[in-house]
Amino acid sequence: MFAPDSLAVAPRYLEVGGEWVASFAITGYPREVQPGWLQPLLTHPARVDVSLHIEPVDPVTAAQRLKRQLARLESGRRHDSDHGRLADPQVEAATEDAYDLSARVARGEGRLFRLGLYLTVHAADRDQLTDETAALRALAASLLMDAQPTTYRTLQGWITCLPFGLDLIRTRRTLDTSALSTAFPFTSPDLPPPSPASTAAPSGVLYGHNLGSQGLVHWDRFALDNHNSVILGRSGAGKSYLVKLELLRSLYRGVEAYVVDPEDEYARLAATVGGTHVGIGAEGVRLNPFDLPLHTRPDGRRTAPKDTLVRRSLFLHTVLSVLLDTPLTPDERAVLDQAITATYQRAGITADPRTWTRPAPLLGDLTTVLRRSKNRTAVDLAARLRPFTSGAYSGLFAGPTTTRPEGHLVIFSLRDLADELKPAGTLLTLDTIWNQISHPTTRRPRLATVDEAWLLMQSPAGAEYLFRMAKAFRKRWAGLTVATQDTGDLLNSDLGKAIVANAATQILLRQAPQAIEDITRTFDLSQGERHFLLTADRGQGLLAAGTHRVAFEAAASPTEHHLITTDPAELAAYAQQTGENDPLLDADDLVTGPAEADSSDEVDLDSG
Template structure:
């Protein structure tokens, strides 16, 4: 049966008439308002855990859907009394089932656990309880389209674990409830606590905030992927200092196979589109194809003739061609050599040995004609063999012992990296230092020397520009105290030189298991967590303050899915790449073999012109 009402002339006059429909046709499950069909629903079932902005899919539905959220606070005394009665009912049911030998109901167990947790938080004053009603009104131009729209909205609600029931024979009350009048005439309510209600607030969003919310410009920064909690994309600009971004550093943690290096290479490529200069320490030779595609410089440490001399002074070439250096360049280089020797000697020297090394370092520079006079700093730097000879010439048994311990790196099996002056000083928008062919014993010192070479370029005051320094598999350096200290100093100083440090590792224990590692994480404004192993999730959760839902997400995340966190903002995303980008950054053996089979003569023939802005935008 359908009832039709029409307002009279008198009722339509005045301000109220502007908001009153000309006609209202009422049916069992919908109303027709001014020729538009409206069906209303009340949500009676909710998910156990929610995240901020979890109602965003309903708010961004392409059709017209009104979402109405009614909240009424509950007096704390009344809330405590109701929780006590609810716990009594749940416990009574559990004990009754146990006495009769029935199997435990998982839903009852979950409800009991949640009730205890909620009661504890209410008792401590950490939250309050609210009577909350969530209602939906679906609009359509005719009855046939309304049926389709209702089915689509209910399916969307079901995907969010919401049970939406139609307001049968209460269609007018449902329509009025969804109007902006503050009237809840359906009164299908559920008790929410403060955090759950805040997450359901219609104006919250799972997207990262824009640096300038009032700007109409397109989001700046790098595209990381699409948001798993909304229909938006995740753009993040590490160089846009503000309330959320205090430095340009980033840390990426993920278990093997989680897509860590894939994401890092995507960020490197898309940063190059923006004119950011990038230097990469690549322990597994994974960045070579990307480097060749963009015309970067590739340095293969471990190959014949590839050397880095730790004695080189940090000289900078100015625009007029003159070479300059900081006033304390020689002192800084001597201190850095102590770090290098600590790694080479396999442990921290004693105080007496450190004093012997300090005298030997000074003597080595003096034999090369380099003194405290800056005019001598442009002379050829000594090499490690010169230091060994100075130590051997000292009349001290400790110096002789140190010289013997340096023998493998001067004349022995590990001498290739130190047998002469530095062979290359690359100048390119992308520089990749490959460490794959270095012996395992040399990879920590190789990482340290490449970081030093990169830092000298970053710290050049005559060539300031945004730069990224990527340390992949940082556990190689964090395993040694001297290397960890150097990385920590770089993390603290990078922002002053317009540079960002990216630390990526699959062994989170080496990074979070030491004070220096945790300090590196604390100095990273951007933190990205990919899939984690069950053995490491407790430490990860404690360090980053993860909720139970976020922990479960990281344990079950697919490859390329993760959490991007900066300040108080945290967003779940999945990395996306174009076909060309995917070919450049993937390391899947099957895919690489297929690409090689497609072009057996030329091999990887992809080339990206970074000066062509259209190419960069299309690939991103």
Template sequence: MSRHSLSRPRDDSASRPPGRAGAFTPDAIAVDSRALEVGGEWVSTFAVVGYPREVHPGWLQPLLTYPGRVDVSLHVEPVDPVTAAARLKKQLARFESGRRHSSERGQLLDPQVEAATEDAYDLSARVARGEGKLYRLGLYLTVHAPTQETLADEVAAVRSLAASMLLDAKPTTYRSLQGWVTCLPIGLDLVGLRRTFDTAALSAAFPFTSPDLPPPDPTSVGAPTGVLYGFNIGSQGLVHHDRFALDNHNSVILGRSGAGKSYLVKLELLRSLYRGIEVHVIDPEDEYARLATAVGGTQIHLGAQHVQLNPLDLPIHTRPDGRRTAPRDALIRRSLFLHTVIAVLLGNDPTAVQRAALDQAITATYQRAGITSDPRTWTRPAPLLADLAHTLSHAADAAAVELAARLHPYTQGAFSTLFAGPTTTRPEGHLVVHSLRDLADELKPIGTLLTLDAVWRQVSNPAIRRRRVVVVDEAWLLMKQRQGAEFLFRMAKAGRKHWAGLTVATQDTADVLGSDLGKAVVANAATQILLRQASQATDEITRTFTLSQGERQFLLSADRGQGLLSTGTQRVAFQAIASPTEHHLVTSDPAELATYASGEAEPGDSFVELDAA
């Protein structure tokens, strides 16, 4: 075995490369025919020269999850279409010539040649139609070990793993230094052992899918859809998930305060905007303001001056041609919705007598405004909540008078500002944030309900169909009242029919799972994310989600941003990860925000820990 070494003085600081690169440059490199001694460890590099005929998405995942240290390097070089067509034509000519020669001599055809010929014809047709391109791919593996003896065992294990994947890995004999440099993250391929791949095979080589969350169609060669949630804690692969590919598009995120719940919601929201998905957010604490400003979104501050919502507005849809339409039973639906509004305002369900009096008053109030069962009258200005209270107060029924008295704070008292006039806001745009911070605590449940109602009018508009996500942060504000929880449940069930997904996020996990309606909302979410949980709620979560003992302990000890993503039968433990720019837009850590405000840090600076949202 030949051996020579390259070294530099350890103590001569002048000989070190300038800058930070010197800290990562080894003091000495000893070169053998098939291995290198780099610093204090041994490495050996292999080039993959044989590949399986068919591959599936994420097929390199076993190499990336190998328990030892293995560097996997991919070098990709695109081939221009003219050169690709010429090479495929020559290859097909060789195959056909070989087949004819064998046929003329009466020899049996080689099955491998037949398969290669069929693949070449198929690839040539797809390249000619522009359905794919050709690339030259080099795949190299570098195995690390502390000693030369251990390196031999690691090399045998990695080559066995590669063989099980139908990969033929050959050592870079007498080119060990070039092989090691090829696997460094500097973009140099000094070995040059390449293989031609098409677009589908190349895209499947990248670990953009998690083995724990298989794609809905494993045979699809299209680009992966969905958003990046983070990396797989167990395998270090990427967790890439598309909620719109499941049976329903709803998502529920449960986590204790400080677990990174809002951080994850904002990350998913931002990455959904990249895909052209329209997003509506109900923000109780004005946490989404910086994000909305950065992406040009619309912000509506409920409780601010001149911002009003009229719960008696009829659901009138505006078509692209300007015509205004409404469902045939729009007036009846609005009357029933007003029963929910009054129940949320009063904090409890009206009695049967009060409901009868309220129903009569609603009909009389609309009639006084000139709105009847005739759809032609539905475009007239709708009455206000004060008009309904006036009708109740002048009724002969004592139950109606009592309802009017209980509505007084919302029509003429301290909480009347939100309902004092016609609706002044129309939620339109790619991102609409409804902030509830300026609302009194007594008005936040009704503010959430009316905002959801306004959003639902857009979602259910048959003239405009697009993917939408509706985010309800701290959903327990509405779900703590039965009528509000029922409305949220109906929205969760009907959203799929209108290509919309509901995201419910709350830190009051025990309260949500402690009610039947709360469990129903969770059950109607195909995507369920559990972040770090309080010990008091762990038993209920374990029963509801059928967690194993290991998953239970993981949720108790998870760091910020870590959680379980479940899509029914599939679960994966992940760590949320954001780029520095995304982190700046979604963080709500007061220390970091103060640093940004003082100018000590720039928005592009990275932070080690995730936000404690």
């Protein structure tokens, strides 16, 4: 059923069904090649089939052949020298290459392979085939390759280029491991490839395909100096789609992930992969900012750093500054510092680590201490905090923390949270994530994603906290992903620019004309890159990592697309076809128990 309707064989071409084909074998190769040197063949505008046939050479046989080849080359050189002839530059270069290759094979740094490279060009008629054949041979010549037609073996050449694994032409060239790795079709010339001598398993995440070639964009954040990433794009550019695609493919690698989800877009993904979904702001879900980050070791003992209480008091200053939506004055900081200490003491928690296991106070307890103070600043702070303790926004702080989620994927949804509380909810969620990452029970790569980071960047205290996380994540084998559509809040502040500077991976999607000037200035874009970001389709973007930049388009399988898409039309059509709604996890099904790690500066809370 896959055979063509007809097949006509001619000495230099074939007529297969309704098209004409001609095949070529590569007989000459350049002396030196770079990664991705075959990309021009794959990006040729005509329809061209490129077939690589690779056969390993036994190490013993390789050593013997290299020895005979060196003997022939040296014999020729000495014969020319004895007869007073000038040295042949090609023979000299071949001799040096043979010595170098023989040494690497002897040391086990590489192996030899027999490579057959064949091309088949397709055309609609004979005249077009003549033009395409000339263009293909010219392209091969520009790459310093000699493409010879398979004259009187056109059928064998066509079959050789089919996905049968049959090499009926058997025009081979011996290559070593490093040279063969550069001929891999999916090697992108725009991004630095992994070392061909490395024996480690491939790592990284497939983002999509290169818009300038047919290669794939495969990137490993954990192989860079830091593991942070920043994704900037206008609304509807495919920002969340790309974040979820990277997140899902990172889970394949065993990476633990935490997500701050402002619009509950990750629920379907969490339900499918068995993740944990926490609805911040939902009824009965609370986060107590006064909780001390205690960690349970595998032997059951609870530990904490010696400065835990001091650090928590300082963090409460940040929380209250975000809640009040204004920077604290020096007088307010002094009053709050005394009130926070008094609040912990009323709960029986002092500088003695043995008291840290007692129930933590609540935000309402702090308000009570402030209200009972005779200081006017304290009374004013208590009045400003009243909506968060007994008013409309008190649900999030009305009691102890209800859960401490953990798992391979944890989604913190902020959709049910009031807009006025989302910056504070994002901050408390990041604090929960930091406590998990800073004291893991097992060492493994982790990712923390802050979607719509502009919610936190609007507050100076929140922006400073996010910047500290970006600086500290690298030492914990973790990466921070900051995604936002409001590039102004990120690039118009010093902290925002510092967060971008501390991200080794920077992804720019389609930009609004109003923001392109800031983007161009910050990332030093060329005119071509600027125009591309203004006209890019959904899912297309620019991956920048140092001096390397590549334009790509995110590509997902149908199953992945269904899990990560947020297109209402697609979701409605799927619900109509299956009769099912999007799966959501219940907040009551959370797994509790924080993750911890041992540390030399921690104290044992269960002993005297």
